Amino acid sequence: MPRRVAAMWPFRPTVRYSRNLTEALRTETIGGVIMLAATVAALVWANTPWASAYTKLQKYELSPSWLGLDHMDLQHWASGGLLAVFFFIAGVELREELTHGELRNPRDAALPVIAAFAGVAMPALLFLAVSSGTGGAARGWAVPTATDIAFALAVLAVTFSQCPAPLRAFLLTLAVVDDLIAITIIAIFYTDKLAFLPLVISVLLVALYGVLQAKGFRSPWVYVPLAVAAWYFMQRSGVHATVAGVALGMLTNPTETPDERPTNAEQADHQLRPFVAGVCVPLFAFLSAGVALSGPALNAVFHDRVALGVIAGLVIGKFVGVFGGAWTAVRFGLATLGEELHWREIAGVALLAGVGFTVSLLIGGLAYPDPEQFERVTTAVLIASLIASVAASMVFRHRVRQRARTDGEVAATG
Known part of the structure; x- marks a missing residue:
């Protein structure tokens, strides 16, 4: 770069700036905001006269024939590649919960786990009821069963910043278990063609990764090639490659070391979370969320029973399933509601699960x-997530005012 141009260049990231940026990306609020910005950008572009350029970008193929990865456009790379890293972090979080967190004690884990399973079953049943009679609709029964970790935690952080730690742990555990169920559903129900040999190779590579983790091996120069190879062969097998991501994450060792260095799980989370929050999830959102929001397009959504089933499943089914599952678990003595938790707060989380x-x-x-059906389903997911976010925010803001009023009364009487 010429000296004059370099002198005019207004932005030179310093080490301190880069460190602050990566630290910011480790927070749920910033990650959720970036994902929201990417979604808005996609929606804006897809609703301009240049919408065809957005579609061409989505469908731009990067399919190295020598790797045997056929028909891989940018949208597929985002869903199969970038989201595999997202699910790796989800797997790490689940392993941490099982080792050190809420899932360590079965009695404490029962509430969010039962709520998660009920929060998967109820939306699926409601979706099937609403979409019944529509040809091919049943294949999408799992669409409204998942909760978005990043978005949900971001909404909670913004609207209820002083939330009790057990409530955040409840939502995190609920969402992580929800993701595990979702990835299991993808592996079982959305694998059409199975190539046995690549699957076996991928499983063996994942197992080798797990053995090295269990023995305390720490070098990323071994783990990264192993993980990439496991992802590649899982992709070749016909099973969605995100399954490899969550399996590798769950095998990442969270055990404390005698020298008190960061564990493998902590190090992986520390290194990859900014990449997931700043690149993986926003790019996936950007390449997936661009749908037409014209009057005719929205009209088609509200006349499509599949899309209506998705909205009903996420907004109503998730709330009924999560809140009803939690209440039933407490009512029949299968779980306990912690002293710091309140049913109104659980109701807010149940609404937030619809994101x-x-x-x-x-x-x-x-x-x-x-493509047309997927566009209607995408629009339905966006509408439902917006409704769920707004409804949960209203509940949390009301709860904040209640807590402030109670604290004020206690201070006045004290």
Whole structure:
């Protein structure tokens, strides 16, 4: 770069700036905001006269024939490649929960786990009821079953910043278990053609990764090639490659070391979370969320029973399933409601569980390869996620005012 141009260049990132940026990207609020910005950008572009350029970008193929990866456009790379890293972090979080967190004690884990399973079953049943009679609709039964971790935690952080730690843990555990169920559903129900040999190779590579983790091996120069190879062979097998991501994440060792260095799980989370929050999820959102929002397009959504089933499943089914599952678990003595938790706060989380953005769009693309149907489903997911976010925000803001009033009364009487 010429000296004069370099002198005019207004932005030179310093080490301190880069460090602050990556630290910011590790927070749920910033990650959620970036994902929201990417979604808005996609929607704006898709509703301009240059919408065809957006579609061409989505469908731009990067399919190295020598790797055997056929028909991989940018949208597929985002859903199969970038989201595999997202699910790796989800797997790390789940392993942390099982080792050190809420899932360590079965009694404490029962509430969010039961709520998560009920929050998967109820939306699926409601979707099937609403979409019944529509040809091919049943294939998308899993679309409204997932909760978006990043978006949900971002909404909670913004609207209820002083929320009790157990409430955040409840939502995190609920969303992580929800993701595990979703990835299991993808592996079982959305694998059409199975290539046995690549699957075996991928499983063996994942197992080798797990053995090295268990033995305390720490070098990323070994783990990264192993993970990429496991992802590649899983992709070749016909099973969605995100399954490899969550499996590798769950095998990443969270055990404390005698020298008190960061664990493998902590190090992986520390290094990859900014990449997931700043690149993986926003790019997936940008390449998936661009749908037409014209009057005729929205009219088609509200006359499509599949799309209506998605909205009903996420907004109503998730709330009924999560809140009803939690209440039933407490009512029959299967779980306990912690002293710091309140049923109104659980209701807010149950509404927030209807934000099904990332994984719902992923399953929607697998269930409905027809572009028009997928566009209606995507629009339905966006509408439902917006409704769920607003409804949950209203509950949390009301709860904030209640807590402030109670604290004020206690201070006055004290």
